Amino acid sequence: MSTSPSGSHVAEPGAATADRGQLHRGLSQRHIMFIALGTAVGTGLFYGSAGGIQAAGPGVILSFLVAGAAVFLVMRALGEMTLREPVSGSFAAYASRYLGPFAGYVTGWTFVFELAVVIIADTAAITAYMAFWFPGVPAWAWVAATILVVGLINFTHVGNFGEAEFWLTLVKVGAIVAMIFGGVILLFTGASTADGTQASLANLVDHGGFLPHGILGVLTALTIVTFSFGGIETLGVAAGEAKNPEKVLPKAINTVPIRILLFYVLTMAVIMALVPWNQVDGKASPFVQIFEGLGVPFAPHLLNFVVLTAAVSAINACIYASGRLLYSMAHDGQAPRAFTHTNRGGVPWLSVAVMLGVMVLGAVLITVDPNAFSLVASVASFAVVLTWAMIFLSHRAMRRRVAEQGAEPSPFPMPLGDVGTYLGLAFVATVVITMATIPDSRQALIIGLVWVAVLTLAWFVTGTRASAAAHNRTGTLPVVRTRQSHED
Numbered sequence: 060m061s062t063s064p065s066g067s068h069v070a071e072p073g074a075a076t077a078d079r080g081q082l083h084r085g086l087s088q089r090h091i092m093f094i095a096l097g098t099a100v101g102t103g104l105f106y107g108s109a110g111g112i113q114a115a116g117p118g119v120i121l122s123f124l125v126a127g128a129a130v131f132l133v134m135r136a137l138g139e140m141t142l143r144e145p146v147s148g149s150f151a152a153y154a155s156r157y158l159g160p161f162a163g164y165v166t167g168w169t170f171v172f173e174l175a176v177v178i179i180a181d182t183a184a185i186t187a188y189m190a191f192w193f194p195g196v197p198a199w200a201w202v203a204a205t206i207l208v209v210g211l212i213n214f215t216h217v218g219n220f221g222e223a224e225f226w227l228t229l230v231k232v233g234a235i236v237a238m239i240f241g242g243v244i245l246l247f248t249g250a251s252t253a254d255g256t257q258a259s260l261a262n263l264v265d266h267g268g269f270l271p272h273g274i275l276g277v278l279t280a281l282t283i284v285t286f287s288f289g290g291i292e293t294l295g296v297a298a299g300e301a302k303n304p305e306k307v308l309p310k311a312i313n314t315v316p317i318r319i320l321l322f323y324v325l326t327m328a329v330i331m332a333l334v335p336w337n338q339v340d341g342k343a344s345p346f347v348q349i350f351e352g353l354g355v356p357f358a359p360h361l362l363n364f365v366v367l368t369a370a371v372s373a374i375n376a377c378i379y380a381s382g383r384l385l386y387s388m389a390h391d392g393q394a395p396r397a398f399t400h401t402n403r404g405g406v407p408w409l410s411v412a413v414m415l416g417v418m419v420l421g422a423v424l425i426t427v428d429p430n431a432f433s434l435v436a437s438v439a440s441f442a443v444v445l446t447w448a449m450i451f452l453s454h455r456a457m458r459r460r461v462a463e464q465g466a467e468p469s470p471f472p473m474p475l476g477d478v479g480t481y482l483g484l485a486f487v488a489t490v491v492i493t494m495a496t497i498p499d500s501r502q503a504l505i506i507g508l509v510w511v512a513v514l515t516l517a518w519f520v521t522g523t524r525a526s527a528a529a530h531n532r533t534g535t536l537p538v539v540r541t542r543q544s545h546e547d
Contacts, residue, residue, distance in 0.1 A: 151391075170384055171385060173443055178418055202422040231369045290380065381410055
């Protein structure tokens with residue numbers, strides 16, 4: 060068994076599964092690679108992209124390119140820290156170590172908040188997808204079914220979570236590739252919608268130009284599409300349970316640019332070439348709406364199944380990540396001690412139960428306001444960029460400390476060094492300023508700032524400040540290594 064520098068305990072691959080209070084290294088290279096794929100492809104692309112298309116038209120492609128570049132910088136910063144110190148709950152532990160306990164506390168709880176909001180958004184998406192098939196069935200029935208499925212997955216061994224994410228991701232990634240090829244075929248065959256609109260690359264410029272709403276539209280879309288990448292930090296959390304993080308993480312992280320170009324940029328280009336951007340209404344997934352409008356047999360039903368799979372996968376990953384992060388924070392005195400308890404499978408069961416409760420709250424919100432998705436997505440975007448800001452700041456502080464201690468250079472350094480970190484922080488500032496100036500997203504920014512204020516108040520009045528300070532660790536930067544194990 061190895062002990063993480065943050066105080067968290069991670070059992071070796073061969074450790075008895077009866078160990079309590081310990082996580083188990085049960086994620087193979089295959090699991091990690093598909094978690095990396097899956098967290099980059101979710102409801103934000105399949106459902107939330109409609110809002111970005113409406114805000115920027117074809118210019119949403121630029122929004123995805125800019126946000127995708129920021130994602131790559133986030134993952135490289137996180138990757139450099141993780142390879143030095145692979146721990147469960149990674150970036151909150153790094154913020155504590157390099158910026159102080161309060162920074163780790165805010166980072167950790169904000170990421171948990173982000174995941175909770177994403178879960179609510181995905182819950183709303185699931186009810187919309189199921190209404191496509193069964194419009195008469197109440198939304199709560201589908202929420203209950205989803206809770207049962209993801210609960211069974213997440214209450215068992217971490218390997219079962221990895222296996223579930225592998226297959227769920229295989230479905231949605233395969234579907235995206237098939238959709239792109241199918242869309243290209245429709246373009247070359249000159250398919251048209253029921254109203255006579257022909258699929259053509261000209262649709263990217265014929266309806267108000269490539270930037271119909273100008274640069275402001277691109278910036279507005281940026282605050283929306285950022286939500287699409289929320290949760291990709293889960294890869295850093297999963298490192299604490301990876302069997303061979305030094306080998307697996309660089310491979311997973313370096314595929315980010317290709318995934319973004321393929322899954323987001325190329326997909327958006329195909330969609331808006333098939334159907335003019337101003338025909339995307341946001342009432343259903345743009346994928347389903349477009350292929351339904353083109354009259355492709357069975358495609359809408361097949362795509363609806365795929366986007367449903369993506370939403371379940373996203374909820375599954377969010378529950379996993381929140382559990383591991385709360386586990387680590389509880390060991391560091393930044394969350395209630397009860398979150399350190401695990402079952403025989405090494406699963407922090409209390410956090411899983413709490414997040415399933417969040418799904419219930421999401422069902423209530425959806426019932427009260429069926430159109431709450433946009434606000435929820437914007438709030439998630441704020442939590443995403445705040446988490447990214449803390450990762451960048453932690454990375455900068457880590458590099459400074461490493462230089463002071465004369466430690467060996469990182470085997471996986473951030474591209475452009477400190478310049479890459481500052482570019483990432485500039486992206487964060489751009490999103491926050493845009494949210495402050497656009498009325499539609501200002502409410503989400505206010506909610507986010509209130510959240511930070513509540514966290515700060517709780518830090519001082521609940522005793523968390525004292526317990527976190529007592530658990531804070533400082534010193535050298537060891538790499539947590541586990542003995543080699545077979546990886547499938």
